[in-house]
Amino acid sequence: MVHTFSADGTFYLFDNASGALHICDALTAEVVKKRNGETYDLRGVKEEDVKEIEEEIAELEKQGVLFAEEEKEIPAKSEEIKALCLHICHDCNLRCEYCFAGQGNYKGRSEYMSFEVAKAAVDFLIANSGKRKILETDFFGGEPLMNLSVVKQTVDYAKAQGKAHGKKFLFTLTTNGVLLDEETARYLNEEMENVVLSIDGRKEVHDGVRKTVNGKGSYDVIIENITRFVKMRGDRHYYVRGTFTKKNLDFGNDVLYLADKGLTEISLEPVVTDENSPLYISEEDVPAIAEEYRRLAREYKRRKAAGEKLFRFFHFQIDLDGGPCLRKCVSACGAGNEYFSVTPWGDIFPCHQFADLPEYKMGTVFEGKLDGKIRSLFRDNNLYTRKACENCFAKYHCSGGCPANNIRKGGDINTPYKVTCGMMKARMECALDLYAAEKSEENR
Template sequence: MKNSIYNIFIPAGEDEFVCFNSLSGSSALVDGEVRKMIEDPGEATAGPGDEIRGRMMKLGILVGDTVDERKIFDYKFSLDRYSAKISSFIIYPTYGCNLACPYCYETGLKLPKKRMDEATVEKTIEFIRHTTVSNNSRMIILGFFGGEPLLETETCRTIAEEIFEWAKERSIEYYGTLTTNGTLIDDKTVLDLFPYISSLQVTLDGAEDFHNSKRFYSGGRGTYQDIMTNVGRLKDWDGHISFRVHIFSDLNDVKVLLEDLKRRGFDKNPKFHIYFALAAPSDACLHFIDDEEMVRGSEKASVLLPGARRLAAACGFSTEITDDTISGEYLHSCCGYIKKGVYMIDPHGDIYMCPVFTGDKQYSIGSVHAGSFDERTPFYYKILTKSPLTVAECRDCEYLPLCGGGCPMERYMRDSVPGSVYCGLNKELIGKKIEEHFSRKISARGDD
C-alpha cells in the first residue's frame, strides 16, 4: 500500500491533524503517529495496526500499490467535462447598459450597444431546442445576462416563455436565472418575465454611499435606493434572491451593508442569500496579471472573504457557501462554464464558452446562424480537450481534484509564456475553505 498523492493535512490541535483526501472527499482525525504511518506506510512496523490501515484504505487515504490515482482523477474529470445531463444557456439580449460602473469588464472590450434582433431570437430558440435534444439533457438552465438584460425585457420573455413551454411538453426540467443591476425591475417585469425566472442575482458594492460611488447611472446618480425598492417588489415572489456583494478593501462597509439589509428584513426570507466576491479589474481575465499580483490578491481574498462570510452568518444571513468544495461531489473541471453543455449566446448570435470572453470574436466557438448548430471552431476543441494532467505542476498536486487545474482559458493564454503557471488564487482560497470547514466541525465536536 502507499500514501495517496491527494492527501491534505490540516492542523487540528496539539499533535492532532485532519487528513482530508481531495479525490475521495473522505477525512479522518489522526494523531502524529498515524500521520507518520499514512505518509510512509511501508516504513511503519510498529504503532498503528492493520485495522487502522484498513480504515485508511477504505477512505482512499491509503491506496494499493498498483492504483494509479491520476487515472481515477482523469476518469472523473472527463465524466464531468463531457457529460451534459444539464444544458445551460446564458443569453445576452443586449450589450447595452443603463449604468456606467467604472470597473465593468465590458468597458475593456469596447462592445457596441448591440441588441438581439428578431431573426437571432428565433435562431437562439432553435439552437436551445436542438442542442438540448442532441445533448440528451434532462434539464435546461436558461440565464439572462448582459449588458443589462432588462433593457430588452420582451426579448427575455419571448425566449423564456418558448423554452419553458417546450421543456414542459417534453418533461424536461427548466430553471431560469436573471443577472441584473436591479434598477429596471418594475411591476410589469415581475408580471411578464418572473414567472419564468427561478433565481435572481443583483450586485451591490457595499453600503449605500460607497455603492453609489461605484454603481451609478450614466448621469452620475447612485442606484442603491432604486435597487432596494425594486427588489422589495419581489416579497411575494417564490424564487431565490441573491446579492453578489463586492469587497474592495476592508470589511467595515460590509458590516454597515449587512445591518441595513437586516433592517429591511432580508434576513427573514429563507430564499435570500449573499455571495461575496472581490472586485476585480475590468480586464483581469483578458490580460492576466503577473504572479506576484495574483499572490497579493490571493492573500487579500483569503482574509476578507472568510471574514465577510462570518459577519453575514452572525447577522443571520445565508451566504450560499456550502461545503461542496470538500464534499467529494465537488470534483469538476474547476470552471462550471468550460465543459460540454454550457453556451453563452451574444446579441449577434455568436456562441462562447466563457462569459468574461463573450463579445471577443477570437474566442467564439460557433454561431446560431451557422449552417449546422453542431458546428464548432477549432478553438473549442483546443480548450475543451486540454487536461491539467499534462501540466507538471498540477499532475501530482494534492489540490488538483478540487481546482481541476485552474481556469482553462488562463492556461491557454499562459501557454505562450514560458514557466508561467496560474495557481495561487485557487489554491489559497480552497485551502482556506477546507480549514474553515474542519475548524467548524472540530468546534462543534467540542461543544457536544
C-alpha cells in the same frame, strides 16, 4: 494526498481522494506532514509516540479514508448542449469601474438582442441538446432588463418549443436591479428558476465603484429594489452576487451587511481586472483575504451558536456526502462544450468572458455548427491536464480554475491564475471547518 490544516485550534486532515475529513491533534498533523514530504516539526517527540500515530494512520489507510488511491474519473465526451447564456442586451444603465463587459457593450457596439436572434438561439439549443430533458437559459447583459420585452417573448417561445420537443426550460436572469420595479419582480418570480442580483455590499463600497451613467452612486435605488424583490421571492432561488476589490479587502463586512439587510443568499467574488487598475487584487493581497474568509467563518459560527439569523455564503457550501460524482468535479462549468454564450447578433462564444475576443468565436446560432478546434480545447482540457493542480487538496472542488481566468491571466487554459488559487484554498479550509462543526452538532 492528505492536506493538514488548523482552524481556531482544531487540527484537520483532509483526504481529497476519498473526501474524508478527520479531526486530529497537532502531533498527528506533524506526522502526516512528514509522510507528505513537507516541512514538519517532531522535535522532542518520542519515537514510540510517532510509531503509534503511524500505526493509526496505516489503519485508516486500510479503510480507504486516508492516503486513499486517486482514481481518475475522465469525464465522458458528451456532445449534448445543456445551456445557453443569452446576451440579451449589450448595453447597461450603470458604469461600474471594474466591469468585465466594457460597461455593457463588451468593448464593441451597444446592441439589443432581437427576438429573431433569441428564437434562433432557442432552436439551436433544442436541436443540439440530444436526450437532455432539462435545458437552461440565462438572460444576461449588460443589463437584460433593458430589453425585457425580448426576454418575455423568448420565455414564451422556449416554453412552447420545449413542450413540443419534450424538454423543460429553466430560466435564470442576472440583473443590477436598477429597473427591478414591482411589476418586473412579479414577472421574474413567475418565470425565473433563479435570479442573480448584483450588489456589492455597504453603500460606500457599492457607490465607490458602481455609478450610474450620470456618475452618481447607484446603491439607494438598487437596495430598495432588491430587498423588495427578495421579500416577494419567498423561498424560490435567488442570490446576491457582489464583487470585492482592493478597496474593500474587509469584504466580510459586506457579506454581513447584506445578510443583515435580509439578503441571505450571498456570493461575493474577487475582482479580476487589469494590473494597472487601483482595484486590482494581487498575490500580495491573498494572505489578508484568506484571513478575512477565516474571520467571516468565525462570525458565521458565532451567529449560529447565538441562534442569530444565518446566511449562506456560496463559497462556504461544500458537499462531502454527495458521493464521488458530486464530490469530484473535474471539468467545472462546462463552458465551451455544454454551455455557450450568444451575443445580441447571434455569435457563439465559450462563455460571456470570451465575447470580446473574436478568436474565440465558435459559430453562429443561424449556422448551427460549432468550431471543433475551440470546442475540443474546452472539452479535452480539464483538471487532469493542469499540472499545477495535481497535488492540490482543493482540486475536486475547484476543478482547476475558471478557464477564462486561466487563459486571460495564466496565459493558457491549463495554467491556473495564482491569485484565485490562493483564495480558493483559503475558502475551502473555511468550508471544511464549517462542515465539520455542522456534522459534530448533528451528532451531538
